[in-house]
Each structure stands twice: as structure tokens, then as C-alpha cells.
Amino acid sequence: MRAVEQRVLDAIDVDGMLAYLGELVAVPSLTGQETAAQEHVAAQMERCGLDLDVWELDLAKLREHPAFCAELERERALGVVGVTGADMAAGRSLILNGHVDVVPAGDPANWRYLPWQATLADGRVYGRGALDMKGGLCCALFAAKALHDAGVRLTGKLIVESVVGEEDGGIGTLAAVLRGYRADGALVLEPTELAVAPAQAGALNFRVRVPGRSAHGCVRSEGVSAIEKFVLLYQALMDLERQRNRASQDPLFARYAEPYPICVGTVQGGDWASTVPESLTFEGRYGVAVGEEIGAARRLLEETVAQAAQNDPWLREHPPQVEWWGGQFEPACIAPDHPIVTAVCGAYCDATGGPTRVEGVPYGADMRLLVKVGQTPAVLFGPGDVRNAHRADEFVPVADLIAVVRTLALTALRFCGCDEM
Amino acid sequence: MRAVEQRVLDAIDVDGMLAYLGELVAVPSLTGQETAAQEHVAAQMERCGLDLDVWELDLAKLREHPAFCAELERERALGVVGVTGADMAAGRSLILNGHVDVVPAGDPANWRYLPWQATLADGRVYGRGALDMKGGLCCALFAAKALHDAGVRLTGKLIVESVVGEEDGGIGTLAAVLRGYRADGALVLEPTELAVAPAQAGALNFRVRVPGRSAHGCVRSEGVSAIEKFVLLYQALMDLERQRNRASQDPLFARYAEPYPICVGTVQGGDWASTVPESLTFEGRYGVAVGEEIGAARRLLEETVAQAAQNDPWLREHPPQVEWWGGQFEPACIAPDHPIVTAVCGAYCDATGGPTRVEGVPYGADMRLLVKVGQTPAVLFGPGDVRNAHRADEFVPVADLIAVVRTLALTALRFCGCDEM
Numbered sequence: 001m002r003a004v005e006q007r008v009l010d011a012i013d014v015d016g017m018l019a020y021l022g023e024l025v026a027v028p029s030l031t032g033q034e035t036a037a038q039e040h041v042a043a044q045m046e047r048c049g050l051d052l053d054v055w056e057l058d059l060a061k062l063r064e065h066p067a068f069c070a071e072l073e074r075e076r077a078l079g080v081v082g083v084t085g086a087d088m089a090a091g092r093s094l095i096l097n098g099h100v101d102v103v104p105a106g107d108p109a110n111w112r113y114l115p116w117q118a119t120l121a122d123g124r125v126y127g128r129g130a131l132d133m134k135g136g137l138c139c140a141l142f143a144a145k146a147l148h149d150a151g152v153r154l155t156g157k158l159i160v161e162s163v164v165g166e167e168d169g170g171i172g173t174l175a176a177v178l179r180g181y182r183a184d185g186a187l188v189l190e191p192t193e194l195a196v197a198p199a200q201a202g203a204l205n206f207r208v209r210v211p212g213r214s215a216h217g218c219v220r221s222e223g224v225s226a227i228e229k230f231v232l233l234y235q236a237l238m239d240l241e242r243q244r245n246r247a248s249q250d251p252l253f254a255r256y257a258e259p260y261p262i263c264v265g266t267v268q269g270g271d272w273a274s275t276v277p278e279s280l281t282f283e284g285r286y287g288v289a290v291g292e293e294i295g296a297a298r299r300l301l302e303e304t305v306a307q308a309a310q311n312d313p314w315l316r317e318h319p320p321q322v323e324w325w326g327g328q329f330e331p332a333c334i335a336p337d338h339p340i341v342t343a344v345c346g347a348y349c350d351a352t353g354g355p356t357r358v359e360g361v362p363y364g365a366d367m368r369l370l371v372k373v374g375q376t377p378a379v380l381f382g383p384g385d386v387r388n389a390h391r392a393d394e395f396v397p398v399a400d401l402i403a404v405v406r407t408l409a410l411t412a413l414r415f416c417g418c419d420e421m
Numbered sequence: 422m423r424a425v426e427q428r429v430l431d432a433i434d435v436d437g438m439l440a441y442l443g444e445l446v447a448v449p450s451l452t453g454q455e456t457a458a459q460e461h462v463a464a465q466m467e468r469c470g471l472d473l474d475v476w477e478l479d480l481a482k483l484r485e486h487p488a489f490c491a492e493l494e495r496e497r498a499l500g501v502v503g504v505t506g507a508d509m510a511a512g513r514s515l516i517l518n519g520h521v522d523v524v525p526a527g528d529p530a531n532w533r534y535l536p537w538q539a540t541l542a543d544g545r546v547y548g549r550g551a552l553d554m555k556g557g558l559c560c561a562l563f564a565a566k567a568l569h570d571a572g573v574r575l576t577g578k579l580i581v582e583s584v585v586g587e588e589d590g591g592i593g594t595l596a597a598v599l600r601g602y603r604a605d606g607a608l609v610l611e612p613t614e615l616a617v618a619p620a621q622a623g624a625l626n627f628r629v630r631v632p633g634r635s636a637h638g639c640v641r642s643e644g645v646s647a648i649e650k651f652v653l654l655y656q657a658l659m660d661l662e663r664q665r666n667r668a669s670q671d672p673l674f675a676r677y678a679e680p681y682p683i684c685v686g687t688v689q690g691g692d693w694a695s696t697v698p699e700s701l702t703f704e705g706r707y708g709v710a711v712g713e714e715i716g717a718a719r720r721l722l723e724e725t726v727a728q729a730a731q732n733d734p735w736l737r738e739h740p741p742q743v744e745w746w747g748g749q750f751e752p753a754c755i756a757p758d759h760p761i762v763t764a765v766c767g768a769y770c771d772a773t774g775g776p777t778r779v780e781g782v783p784y785g786a787d788m789r790l791l792v793k794v795g796q797t798p799a800v801l802f803g804p805g806d807v808r809n810a811h812r813a814d815e816f817v818p819v820a821d822l823i824a825v826v827r828t829l830a831l832t833a834l835r836f837c838g839c840d841e842m
Contacts, residue, residue, distance in 0.1 A: 103696060104693060106699055110635075132637075201639070203695065207694075214527060214812035216553075216784065216807050217682065218624065218682065218706075218782075219677070219679075219682070219783065220682040227685050227703075228659075230688075231652055258640075261638065261642065263641040263694075263696075264691075265638055265693050265695055265696050266692060266694055267688055267689070267690045269688045270686045270687035270688060270704075271527060272686050272811065273628075273686040273706050273748075274624065274686055274706035275524060275527075275686050275811040276684055276811075277685075277688075278531060278812070279527075279528060283691075283694035327695070386637050390635060390636065390638070390695065391635035391697075
């Protein structure tokens with residue numbers, strides 16, 4: 001390892017990073033309500049030696065973009081980007097992308113630790129967002145800070161993006177792309193268990209409205225229960241899930257029994273215990289294979305619902321409505337031997353001494369916007385296990401945070417270059 | 422028919438009754454929010470020649486009564502009773518009981534007519550509550566008005582009760598009983614399709630909380646979906662419903678294929694489309710047979726849920742919780758040849774020229790509070806078909822309203838007696 005590399009690694013302030021992650025977890029930033037967290041990150045970027053670009057997202061204009069999708073109505077949202085490095089011919093530009101928005105905490109009674117306060121225990125940081133993905137974002141900030149504190153001047157641009165709205169479709173990354181942030185390579189710091197992921201499955205949010213016919217519960221068989229009809233559709237979708245995953249052959253997804261799951265996440269039906277429910281709505285997440293065209297994927301789900309409806313006398317006459325809403329994450333991939341992949345793998349090996357894994361991830365994320373809209377070759381690489389995201393007692397291992405901040409510092413140094421190399 | 426009887430029937434102001442029903446439908450009175458409607462009825466009682474008794478319910482004291490049940494937290498509620506007639510040995514006292522509270526309208530888009538405005542069309546009055554049961558209540562008010570307008574002096578007390586909270590357990594009728602309103606007979610003016618019902622099935626509101634374990638939807642098989650577990654419990658309850666109704670033999674309920682249905686009326690689970698739902702709650706209504714002990718009925722449902730849970734590895738370790746809440750309507754009955762039954766049947770024949778039917782109703786109502794707490798023999802008798810209650814386009818036929826107001830006037834005259842008879 002070169003002297004400058006070791007100097008940068010030595011300059012990494014792990015304690016500061018953990019302390020800052022704790023601060024950031026304590027700023028609740030549910031999707032759509034990220035402004036306080038974005039301002040917090042912007043202030044930290046300045047302390048990390050990054051030049052700030054903070055702007056109000058032009059929500060009306062973003063909404064017109066073909067890649068736009070978002071579930072929530074927003075009042076406002078901030079873009080926050082910190083930049084360092086020169087723009088010399090010798091250097092390549094690198095984006096480190098992390099989102100500040102988090103999903104709801106659910107019932108706090110299910111948490112061992114408080115969701116909106118980071119707790120360091122058993123070598124892990126617990127808290128909503130610690131894993132998905134304030135942890136990864138903090139690694140980016142403190143990798144930049146280490147470069148700064150070590151007095152390194154990069155010859156290519158290092159661009160650290162703190163984005164909003166990843167959980168509902170990626171409005172923040174789209175805004176950064178449209179503001180002109182493109183690069184020779186990018187890392188999206190989602191939890192990959194330290195694997196380097198040149199492929200991500202897609203994920204499409206859907207909603208199905210199921211009609212019933214209300215009746216007094218005392219003569220319930222004279223009404224039509226939307227809950228009963230939901231059960232039919234639910235079972236049809238679970239059958240579809242089994243078929244799709246049985247057919248999956250992609251070696252990048254070999255470790256997942258179900259790389260393309262159909263998760264029904266919410267259900268809401270009826271409005272009175274003793275009234276036959278006249279309507280029910282359920283929402284879910286539909287996994288899409290890398291290489292699968294999302295229009296075809298949508299049609300398959302729609303046809304499954306329509307077919308189940310055809311088999312039921314009531315639903316045949318009163319077809320359920322399928323809507324696509326919120327996050328519409330296309331799958332994305334780059335070549336597994338792209339220079340950004342090899343750069344991250346090499347940095348990881350040198351930073352940690354461990355072997356690297358290159359494999360796909362089963363979840364949608366902002367990678368697709370960087371690759372498809374921003375023409376920026378991107379991988380996912382980040383601390384922790386996505387299995388612990390979106391649930392109670394979300395956590396990120398401290399060891400993973402350390403491995404990632406070190407890998408990011410080395411990747412930036414080598415990929416962007418510096419005048420000491 | 423005696424002259425005084427004909428005079429009373431001739432004094433019935435059907436147009437006035439329909440107009441007043443229209444006014445009352447236009448005062449939304451969801452269960453728990455009935456005060457405006459109660460004040461409206463009180464003013465009308467005065468116009469019907471009734472002596473008013475209006476009082477604030479002592480909610481804290483009512484809550485301590487063993488027969489108390491109510492779903493909703495209330496700020497306040499009014500008792501409204503109108504009384505006429507003397508208290509002579511020759512006369513018998515009669516209660517006419519109707520509730521002003523109504524269930525929610527559901528989605529207005531499912532209504533042909535506006536839910537909160539009465540529409541007279543096709544010989545029917547449409548609107549939320551027109552049937553259940555502002556229509557029956559208006560019949561009582563205008564039967565009293567006809568007696569008053571005809572100059573009749575009853576020798577027994579006629580007590581018209583406008584009560585709140587029937588839909589969530591009968592707090593209003595309980596309050597009237599505890600205020601001392603008891604009688605030799607009572608009619609609860611629920612929709613019976615003009616049958617005289619000396620028996621009502623019971624109905625118990627239940628709630629089941631189903632635990633799951635959240636996980637990111639992209640690895641959904643590593644979480645446990647509370648929706649998937651709900652489906653198991655739902656199917657077990659539908660099996661229980663089939664068993665209970667197959668076993669039913671009561672001749673008073675012979676016309677109902679399912680006199681004791683289990684209606685799952687609401688379901689709510691999960692909080693994010695792409696998160697495996699960690700909890701789900703569903704609520705329903707559990708029909709109880711006349712003569713069935715409600716403790717035993719409750720245990721049967723609880724055991725059904727427990728048994729279904731035993732058959733599932735997750736639910737075995739994380740048992741669903743069953744709660745009994747809100748309306749806990751015990752079944753109730755009186756002898757089918759009780760004088761109040763024969764009195765109503767006779768009055769109906771003479772008032773309408775039609776034959777009477779004596780049969781049970783499959784729904785819970787305030788009858789049980791009159792019979793069991795108030796020791797007041799009661800029947801259900803009222804206009805319209807309960808099948809049209811608790812649903813869009815709720816309506817009551819005008820012909821039924823006329824039949825009922827005439828029957829009530831004759832019943833009061835004959836049962837209470839008058840100094841001209």
C-alpha cells in the first residue's frame with residue numbers, strides 16, 4: 001500500500017463517524033419529511049471539507065420526467081451534494097450516493113431499542129435508518145473527511161450525494177442526475193453485506209382495489225365480502241411468486257431462494273365490524289428480474305389478477321383494479337468486469353484483507369437512475385444486511401461500517417487519483 | 422274497529438312523518454356523535470305532545486354496569502324520552518324504543534343517492550339511517566302525535582325512547598332502563614320486514630390481533646407476513662361459521678340459511694408496501710344463537726383461533742390475541758304467545774289487513790337490555806328489511822312506514838288503554 005493510502009486510512013475518524021451516525025438516526029426522516037435531515041447532512045459535509053451544493057428540488061418539473069416516480073405528496077425537498085477534487089484529465093470522477101429517507105418504525109413495542117435513537121450494543125448500531133441507509137451515507141461522509149484530514153488533493157471529482165425519497169421512487173437521485181451530477185463510476189451505499197453488486201433486481205409498487213358489496217353482518221351471505229375476495233387474489237399472487245422464482249436462473253442471484261418476491265405489505269378493508277366490507281385495498285412490492293422488461297412484468301401481474309377475477313362470479317363482473325404507484329424501480333446492471341467493479345473489489349481487499357463477492361441484490365434502489373438516466377456506471381456496495389432493514393431492531397454492524405469507510409476512502413483515492421500518486 | 426281507533430288512524434300525519442324523517446336523516450349521527458340528532462328528536466317529541474325527559478348520561482357510572490358495552494370513547498351523550506298517558510290501574514305501560522345512531526356511510530361513490538340527505542324515490546326513503554333506524558323512530562313519534570292530535574288520553578303510560586349507541590352496544594337503552602323506564606311491554610323498532618320478533622340472535626364484536634415479523638420485502642420469506650397468517654385464521658373462522666349454522670334447528674330462524682353468521686368486517690395490516698407486515702388486526706361480528714350462553718360462544722371462537730394457531734409453526738409461538746369489544750349483544754327472547762306479541766300481531770292485522778309473521782331476527786339489538794336488565798317483555802317490530810341496512814343505498818319502504826305507524830298507534834291505544842274504551 002502506498003504511503004498516501006495508509007495516511008488516508010489512518011486519518012479515518014471511526015469514533016466521529018459513529019457519533020455522527022447517532023446524531024443522524026435521531027433526526028427522523030420518513031420519506032417525504034427529510035428536510036431537517038438534509039440540512040443536518042449539509043452542515044456535516046462542510047465539516048468534511050466538501051464544497052456544498054444545496055438546492056430546492058423543482059418538484060413540478062421533476063414530476064414531468066419519464067423516470068419520475070414518488071408515492072407521497074411533498075411540500076418541498078432539498079438536494080444536498082458535496083464535492084471535492086479537481087477536474088483533471090488524469091482523474092476519474094466518482095459519485096458516492098446515499099439516501100436519508102427511512103421507512104416508518106412500525107410499532108415501537110416490537111423494538112428492543114428505541115427506533116429514533118441510535119444504540120451501540122453488541123458491536124452494532126441499532127435504530128431506524130442505521131442500516132437503510134444512514135450508515136452507508138456516514139461512511140461516504142467520513143471517507144471524504146479522511147481524504148480532507150490527510151491533506152489529499154484528488155485529481156478527479158469526488159461527489160457525495162445525500163438524497164431524499166429513495167424509498168418511494170428515487171426523486172432525490174433523479175434530481176441530482178438532472179442537476180448534472182454524472183461520473184465515471186458510482187457507488188450506491190445500500191446494504192450489500194459488503195458484496196459488490198453490479199446488478200439489482202427491480203421492484204414495482206402496486207396497489208389493488210377489491211370491490212365488495214356491503215350488507216348488514218347479520219345477513220352477511222347476502223353481501224359480498226371484499227376480504228373474502230382479497231384472499232383469492234392474494235393466493236393467486238403467491239402462486240405467481242412461486243412460478244417466477246422457480247424459473248429464475250441468474251447466477252448473480254443464486255444465493256436467493258426468491259430473488260423476485262411478491263410482498264403484500266399493507267391491507268385495509270371495511271369500515272365497521274358488523275358490516276360486510278364493500279371495499280378493500282392492498283399494496284405490495286413486486287420483484288422484477290434483471291433483464292426483464294418492466295412493462296411485461298406489469299402485464300403478468302395484471303393478467304394474474306384478471307385471471308383470478310375471471311374464476312370468481314363476483315369479481316368477473318366487478319374486476320379488481322391494479323395500479324402502479326410510488327417506487328417503480330427498474331432492474332439495472334452493468335458489466336461484472338466494469339472498471340468501477342474491479343476498483344471497489346480491489347480497494348475492499350486492500351482495506352480489509354478479506355475476499356470480495358460480486359453478486360446481485362434482490363432489491364430496487366437508485367442504481368437504475370444513475371445507470372439509465374445518468375449514464376453513470378454504478379454498483380451497490382454498503383454495510384450491513386438488507387434483511388435487517390424495514391423491520392424492528394434494524395441495525396448495522398460496526399465492523400461493516402469500518403470496512404466500508406476504508407474501502408470508500410481507498411476507492412476514491414485510486415479511482416479519482418491524487419497528485420501524490 | 423272502534424271509533425276512537427279509527428279516529429287515531431285518521432289522525433296519522435304520514436306526510437309530516439316523511440318530512441321529519443328527511444330532516445332527521447340530514448342530521449348525521451354516527452355512533453358516538455348523536456347529540457345534535459338527540460336534540461332534534463327532543464324538539465320533535467314536544468311537537469308530538471310528549472312530556473320530555475332529557476338528561477346527560479353519566480358515562481362513568483354506566484361504564485361500571487355489568488351490561489355496559491361500548492366501543493367508542495365519548496365526550497357526552499343525551500338521554501331523550503317522551504312520555505304521555507296516565508298511570509291508572511286499568512292501563513298497561515308500553516315502551517317504543519328507537520336509536521338515532523347510525524353506521525358510517527362508506528364510500529359515497531357506491532351510493533346512487535346522497536347518504537346524508539333523504540331521497541324519496543320508487544316508494545322508498547333512501548339515506549343512511551332511514552332504515553336503521555330513524556324510520557322506525559319516526560313511526561313511534563308520529564304514532565304518539567296521532568294519539569295527541571286525536572285528543573286521546575291513554576290510561577297507561579306510553580314511553581317513547583330515542584336512544585344513542587345501539588350500534589356499539591346499547592349504552593342509550595341501558596341508560597333509559599337504569600333511569601327507571603320499565604314497562605309491561607316494549608317494541609324495539611328495528612327493521613323486521615313487519616314481522617313480530619319475540620327472539621333475537623346475539624352478536625358479539627370481536628377483534629383479533631395477528632402478529633408477524635417484519636422484513637424488507639425483497640427478502641420477504643425471511644419475515645413472517647401477518648397477512649398470510651390472517652388468511653389461515655379467516656379460513657378457520659369461516660369453517661366455524663359453517664359448522665354452527667349447519668347445526669342450527671331453531672324454527673323461529675328457519676328462513677335464514679345462516680342465522681348466526683361470522684362477519685369479518687374490517688382488516689388492517691402493515692404500514693409500508695415493501696415491508697413484510699409485522700401486525701394485522703381484524704374485527705368482526707359473531708352471531709350467537711338464542712339460548713346459547715355467550716361465555717360458551719366466546720370460548721368456541723377463541724378455541725377455533727387457538728387451534729388454527731396450533732397448526733401453524735409461527736402462530737403457535739406467537740399466538741393471536743382475541744378481544745371482545747364494543748357491541749356484546751346477548752341473544753334474548755320472550756314467550757311467542759306473550760301478551761305484547763299478541764297485542765302487536767292483532768294491531769298489525771287490523772291496521773293493515775295483512776297477515777302477521779312471528780319469527781326471530783338474526784341480529785343483536787337493544788331488546789336484550791329491555792328484557793334482561795329492564796325486565797320488560799319486548800319484541801322487535803319495524804319497517805324495512807335489515808338486508809338494506811349497513812350498506813350503500815340503505816332505504817326503508819314508505820308502505821312499511823305507514824304500516825308501522827298505524828300498528829304502533831293501535832297497539833298503544835289497546836295495550837295502554839284509553840278512557841274512551
